[in-house]
Amino acid sequence: MRCSHYFYLCHQKKERIQLNKMTNIPLQILKTYYSISPTEITQMDGYETWNFKIKTKNKKYVLKIYPHSENLQFLNATNAVLEKLSDNFPKNIPAIDGKKIITHEVENEIYHALLLTYLEGDFLGKIKTDASLLESFGFFLGKMDNVLRSLRSPIIEARIQNWDLQHCLMNAPKINLITDHSRRRLVQYFFQEYKETVLPLQYQLRKSIIHSDANDWNVLTQNGKVTAMIDFGDIAYSYLINELAIAIPYAIFGKKNPIEAACAIIKGYHQQLPLEENELDILYYLIAARLCVSLINSTEQQAQHPDNQYITISQKPAWELLEKWITINPFFAKSEFRKTCGYKSNLFTKKENLISQRHRFFSEALSVSYDTPIHFEKAALQYMYAADGNTYLDAYNNIKHVGHCHPKVVNALQRQAANLNTNTRYLYENLTSYADQLLKHFPKKLNKIFFVNSGSAATDLALRIARTHTGNQNMLVMEEGYHGNTSAAIEVSHYKFGHQGGMGEPAFTHTVPTPTIHLQNKLLTKTSWKANILLSLSQASKNGLAGFIAEPILGCAGQMPL
Template identity: 40%
Template sequence: MEALFAEIKRHYGLEPTSVEPLEGYEDRTFRMQAAGGRWVLKEHRPGPGRKARIELESRLMEHFRVGARFEYPAQLPVKAGGSYFEYDGKLYRVLEYLEGGFMAEATQDERFLQSLGRLLGELAGKAAGFGAVPVSPDPFAWDLQHLGMSQQYNREIADPRIRSLTAYMYRQFQAEVLPMAYSLRRGFIHNDANDWNILVRDGEVTGLIDFGDACYSWLAADLAVGITYGLMNKEDPLQAAATILGAYHAVFPIAPDEADLLYYLIGGRLCMSLCQAAHTSKSQPDSPYITISQAAVEKLIEQWVRIGPVAARRTFRKVTGLPQVPATGEETFRKRRNRLLSPSLSLSYRHPIIMERAAFQYMFGNDGTSYLDAYNNIMQVGHCHPEVVARTSEALRTLNTNTRYHYESILSYAEALLKHFPPSLSRVFFVNSGSAATDLALRLARFYTGRNQVMALENGYHGNTSAGIAISHYKHRPGHAYPNTLLCPMPKVFGSGWADDGTAGRHLSESCLGQILEHGESLAAFIAEPIMGCGGQVPLPHGYLERVYQAVRKIGGLCISDEVQVGFGRLGEHFWGYERYGVVPDLVILGKPMGNGHPLGAVVCTEEIARAFAEGPEFFSSFGGNPVSCAAGKAVLDVLEDENLPRQAAETGEYLMRCLRELGEESPLIADVRGDGLFIGVELLLADGKPATRKAAQIKDHLREERVLISTDGPFDNVLKIKPPLPFNRGNADELLEKLGAFLRINDNSS
């Protein structure tokens, strides 16, 4: 070190007494004590263009200092001229040491955030006026224009949930920002206004250090970097962003396209930080500089996804005085809908919602409102999950055909799907909906047995085809006859007086067993949902299916499990609903969540049933099993495993049901809480024991106004239906519980 000190004295006339290393990603930085003050010593590894880069940074710092309101470090020139000296195979330079605390350690109130906005505005003005760049910089991983260089490390993020959020934000960035890349204003930006580079004094931002990441890029990228760090650990990140942006705009007016893309640019910076930290931590696992802010970044990306782009765009336009893009009102939608669609299609809630976007367990109205979705079970792994989007997009780009050709995706998906079934269920037919799957399952059963009658449960629902409606008591209307349908009473434990220890199953199956004996010669199949959805989220009693399946098979019939609503890990411990009862059906119907919103369904059956069906007319589905559908289905299976969503469903569901039961101890309105995993029903009864249908509707609409979406179901529509996308977590459960509890405490629950 003495030799280096001697070189510093020779080139700068300074006499160093000590150096203290500072953290950083690449080049080494030291705080240097010398006679007369402190300085910053930078050590650079030589490489192509390195010397030109140092000279460029020197010019840039000097440019930023001219007429500046904020402080930027000065480059100390060497005696012989230039910005650096060479020693021992490395390049060294000395910069002015600016006094002040760091933003990371400061109290960040509104005044502070406004000063941050003014700094970022000054940076934009300086960057825009820097002029021609004498070198052509190589692509730089910390430049938002080249976010893909960081995103390649996404798979190195340890937490699968954060990995998916990052992938989602990256895909949104690609779709929204990149098409506008060449229209955004550019300049030579600082590019690293992070909370350890921003200097603070007396509660306000005073300056900025470290131009090592400066690059020629979008002016709005510099704003996005600075705002991102201003949002860390804020309860209301969007309000903090608005405060910063308002002050920025007063110094350097933002362009409309920059304001509209700012949400995605901030999301891109979050992706960059998380991916780079995950990658670099492998080589520097103990570096606090790399890991210190990652908890805050992870929290912020969760918050940012929930805020959504619609609210951000409207907020950013409002604070900068830009005209709003008008949001079409509900009445306009209603009139168009009434003119174009059938009145048989219903709308949810007293005040229907105009939805514009969605992400994971959140949905976004066209007015910017963000809703917690505790209702839409079709989006099993979350709305717009990036893995499903990526794979279906790629499949649609490369091949979409039908089963009259060989192609890999249908086979790899079938193999992956059948691994979740016992060996006896070894054949799969792909269709394009749960309703089509029901229709096919009934055809299979009738062809195999040579019989026509099907036994189903009251209040059950199995699809919208003619065959499905015939066995769906939930859709039956007085006066309509379905001669090939036998109905058994819904075996509901609650209110039966029997315990669910096998006793209820034994007693509640008697009626069904009697009908099986009476109609045995004509009975083709028995069909049931393991937990009845439209019946009011009613689990079948333990022992019920075991007795019924045994009786059906004894007379030569087949047993069908309708897993459309409860399958694919929703129940937590059990991937399929039939597993919770210790039985194995002959046919399984799949749909709804199978493709995460992509129209996909299937029937899984035994080899014997499939071979028998092949002796009849050829089965062909134009869209069943196409490559895009198979890509969606395989992605769902992989995400369920990678993110361990069934386990999360089990843990979150157990917690939510326990808390709902505790809430029921306070509120007599809650009569029963039932279900499994994240398929939950809360039955409401009045003090006289009658169904609390009106109260259930009030709660549903109240929660909608509180930005939480649930629904109601059951024969009397008095059961709160909770079946969210599986990313729904404990924090989401707490929000639902808090808002439901607030309603119950305020309202009279007894009438």
């Protein structure tokens, strides 16, 4: 038996509770309350509970001992649920006096204990799984949930805890314990998507009592089939679909095709308990949320026990799956989940219609990338998701930034849009506070800020400032430079005026050759390159030079550093 509250990841080794001078407690309890004389007592993994495998001449049991702080009402409610399930689940064995939970006192310390049947089988986490076994797993879960759906328990329904996936956002304050920036951002992103995709449906989703911790060390198998399940410590009244969302991640660790493996489990479950379309549509994000909850809590344990290298090792498959999960197009995952259950695929592409509408509503000057344009519907960090189910690594989409839908950026935009959206002509504390923080990153001479809405507007303003300050018009610009789409910006953008469709170099603009292009490709010698620069500078200075504008990294020239 394993205490699921603390079973964060597959194979994670838990600290054993040290019994010290009370090592005879299990024996006292067994003899006093159950009249059992064991031939062998073996301590099993536990954290908040002591778990023991008990052997007699003819039988095996599991003895669970709880600290006095454990909620007796919850234990009784859990036992009541177990009584309604088949013998494929642990059954409570009453004490001699008929009590199902006994209270035992040792040296002024009070404990609660209960005796359970011992279930045979190999843990799912110990064996190699195939599609047949995974389908059997789903079938078992569906059969169990069919029974649980008919049960009600005010005690279980009132319980709120951070491992219940519907309350996963309770774990958000601990995200900063993840020190790796890219991994922390990944967890923040999936929590953001939980808010965007799951919470809007919270009043439409079916709810039920669920096991809520069908990880691979709570699932027993025999002869290629799932035959039993243990540890109802995380039992919850939650979204029904959360049963699968919690079970699937652990079962697909290390799979080359995690969606295919997930579909095998979904298929078996759907045969027993038909899933609804809205449940399947959010399953991709619920699976990610479960991984995030596990990783946040294991990271917390790692911070508390920094010398325990096993925690780091055990996190590896979960991080690998989460990092792989974001590369999977959510529309593709949703489509595969739907098809598995006999529903219509959601994959679509309105490419021809969109192209037609684009020609109808927009100028041909606004070109579309690629001979076969891509229809995108969503993006996440460095990935873009097409409507046809493909995922693209974005190494092209305009100037690189912090990533699509970065959780901090999205949160800041949403928070501000919900509070106030006005121009800079009014007094507003955030405006001056942001300016103060921003200026700390610049030289002291740069002590004034103009907030603008785009790079084009910034270029236009920079030109006005330079020309007003100097009283001159001429600008020195870099070959292949691009600074925006306003008239003023195009006039200093060689990439626009110097190529097909351009108007040619304006009289007040003077272009210098890009060193990276000409020197590295040996189109010019260093001497001739310098001569060209001096010539352009001389021509620009004749009628007064206002300034020089260049990108430190030339984007349109191919992300080329100067």
